[in-house]
Every structure is written in C-alpha cells, then in structure tokens.
Amino acid sequence: MSVCAIPLSRPVPIAEVPVALRLQVVSAAGAGFPSPAQDWEETAIDLVELLRLDRAASFVFRVSGQSMIDVGIHDDDVVVVDRDATPTSGRIVIAVVDSGFVIRQIVWRDGKPLLEARNARMRYEPVIADENVEVWGVVRACVRNLQG
Numbered sequence: 176m177s178v179c180a181i182p183l184s185r186p187v188p189i190a191e192v193p194v195a196l197r198l199q200v201v202s203a204a205g206a207g208f209p210s211p212a213q214d215w216e217e218t219a220i221d222l223v224e225l226l227r228l229d230r231a232a233s234f235v236f237r238v239s240g241q242s243m244i245d246v247g248i249h250d251d252d253v254v255v256v257d258r259d260a261t262p263t264s265g266r267i268v269i270a271v272v273d274s275g276f277v278i279r280q281i282v283w284r285d286g287k288p289l290l291e292a293r294n295a296r297m298r299y300e301p302v303i304a305d306e307n308v309e310v311w312g313v314v315r316a317c318v319r320n321l322q323g
Contacts, residue, residue, distance in 0.1 A: 226316050232259040234312060236269060236276065242292035242299055243267070243278055253318045254278065260313035264288075267314040272302055281310065 223229050238252045246267060248254065254269075262268045264283045269276055270290055279290035281304065290308065292299035304310055 226255050226318075228255065230257070232257055232312075233315075234258065236278070238278055241297065242294050243280075245293040245295055246280065248278065248293075248314075248317050249319065251320070254314045255316040255318075256312035257315050258312040260315065262288075262310045262313050269311045269314065270302075270304065271309040271311050276311065277302075278314065 227233060228235075234256045236254050236256055238248055238250060238254060241250055243249075248267065254267075256269050260266075262281050264281060266281055267278065268281050268290070269278055270281075271277075272290070277290070279302070280293055282289050282291055288304035288310075290302040290304055290310075292301075302308060
C-alpha cells in the first residue's frame, strides 16, 4: 500500500490523487424498521464513483472547528467540494476569507450574499461575500469517522 502525501498549502484535485477504493457491501442496514429489500445485495461500492471524486473540479477539505454543527458538519469531518457548482442560497460553501478557508452557509439577505455559521451555541459574525471574499466551491458531501 502506498501513501500519497498531499501538501496542505494548497488544495489538490482529487482526480490527481491515485486512489481506487472498492468496499464490500455486507447488506442493507435499515435505520428504522427492517426493510423488505433486505435481501437485495450489491457486491461492492466504489467510493470514488459514489462521491464523484474522479472529477478535476472535486476537492477534499478537513473541517476544523464547530461553526457548522447545526447542519451536521463537525470538527474533523471531511467534506467533498465542487469548484464548478453554483453557490445558490442555502448551500454550504468553502470560501476564502482573510486569506484562509472557511466553511459557511451562503444566504441572500436584502439582496446581499452572506456567509453564515450554523452553531446556535456560539456567536459568529456573518461575512458579506463581496469582492474581498472568494466563494471557492460548494460542499457536496460530508464524511465522518464515528470512532474519532
């Protein structure tokens, strides 16, 4: 098994990372009542295909902090970000603010795009997405290590 070192100084397209993961599927796991489709079986899941990681416009970021926990994104989660997606109101985005990457929800208020945190227990000032802020990409997926 080889390890690919990714420089942390800049985002790297996932398509440039040489990875091909296929995981065996044991069974469907109902999150409520047992499913009548329990007998249905898929032999393998290709995570690259499932998360669409083979695109040149797909990037991965590790989340640092608690600003988005009310939308289910927690510290140390990994998010898949599309650079070519349109940042419409309500979407979670990665933006460059004060020369650093932040994860926020973009909303339009009074005709202005704002970047807002989603943690009711903490106070974060909204950031106006103006010419000093670059909306870098739109978050498409979130992956969490539950053993963390």
